[in-house]
Amino acid sequence: MKAAEGKRAADGRITISQSFDFSASHELRLLPIGHKCSRNHGHNYTVAVSALVHDDTHGDLSALGEYLDATFDHRLLNEQVTFHPTSELLVVHLVEWFRDNVQSSTSIRLVAMVVSETATTSARCDGVTDEVTISKTFKTSHGDVTLVLGADGLDEFGFITDFGDLKPFGAYLQAPAADAGLRTAGPALVAHLAGWFVDNIEPEIRGRLVSVRVDSGTTTGLWERGDAS
Numbered sequence: 001m002k003a004a005e006g007k008r009a010a011d012g013r014i015t016i017s018q019s020f021d022f023s024a025s026h027e028l029r030l031l032p033i034g035h036k037c038s039r040n041h042g043h044n045y046t047v048a049v050s051a052l053v054h055d056d057t058h059g060d061l062s063a064l065g066e067y068l069d070a071t072f073d074h075r076l077l078n079e080q081v082t083f084h085p086t087s088e089l090l091v092v093h094l095v096e097w098f099r100d101n102v103q104s105s106t107s108i109r110l111v112a113m114v115v116s117e118t119a120t121t122s123a124r125c126d127g128v129t130d131e132v133t134i135s136k137t138f139k140t141s142h143g144d145v146t147l148v149l150g151a152d153g154l155d156e157f158g159f160i161t162d163f164g165d166l167k168p169f170g171a172y173l174q175a176p177a178a179d180a181g182l183r184t185a186g187p188a189l190v191a192h193l194a195g196w197f198v199d200n201i202e203p204e205i206r207g208r209l210v211s212v213r214v215d216s217g218t219t220t221g222l223w224e225r226g227d228a229s
Contacts, residue, residue, distance in 0.1 A: 015111060017050040020065035022073040026085040029078070030157045035164075040076070043117040047094065050111040051103075051127075063102055064094070086158035087123035088132050091115040095125045121163060133210055134160045138170050143216030145173060145193065149207035161207040169201050190214045190221035 025042040032038065047068060053059040077085035081093060095113050103110055110127030120137040132154065137146040147169070151160045173193075194212045202209055214221040 014053050014059070015050055016053055016059040016061065017048060018061045018065070019046055019048045020068050021046050022068045024072045024075055024077050026077040028084065028086065028157070030084050031162075045072075046114075046116040048114040048116070049094075049098065050113075052109045052111055054107050059108070061102070061108075064098060067097060067101070084158040087115045087117050087121070088134065088154055088160055089158040091123045091125045092130075092132060092154075095127065095130070123160075132160065134207070136163060136166055138173055140173055143214055146213045146215070147197070148210040148212075149205075150210045151207045155206050159206070161205040165205045166201065169197055172196060172200075190223045194223040194225075 021044065023042060023044050025040050027040050028035070028037045030038075047064070049061055049064055051059070051061060071080055077090070081090070083089045083093065091113050094115065095110065098110055098113065102108055112124055112127050114122050114124045116122035120139070122135045124133050124135065125131070126133075131150060133148050133150045135146060135148050137144050147166070149160055154160060190212055193214070194209060197209050197212070208225075210225055212223045
């Protein structure tokens, strides 16, 4: 039997990721006048992009970083875009830009785009389904509790939900029962937190709970919503 000439490349997919930072301010002017976020305020944004590439493709995503620097860095976002400049709408805009300016002319295919306003809040757009979710992390003395929320569509303000609407959940995490449970972060706790959120917070907001993760020391508990939920 004659050996095949050359070597056959391993089957699989290559995913590359790059992160870019910029500083900018925005005014969420559609919010009530008394809402603090309706006034000018700034963030140190991080944009993370993941994409599929072929092994013979130069996987350079720096064009996105150049666009962010030229268009948004040290600027008022309201003057740079035509939409209400929430993170959710900004991530949708960047996905569209990426498809028009990178994906359309290369074999690179978007997996996901994430826009983070802070270390604990971010918006993610799936490159395949276009689903937008937000992530909010609550710091506690025993570990971090991270919520991921989705929606059937963004509301008129460009939010899945205002992070202020999640304050009751943060308060509940400080309650004695939850505080004691966070010391162990076992499966029962993460399921309990998910159930409490679905019963007490979800009916009052536009978003729906996708997942809850509890990171406590060396232990991580993850609850993910089933398709039938």
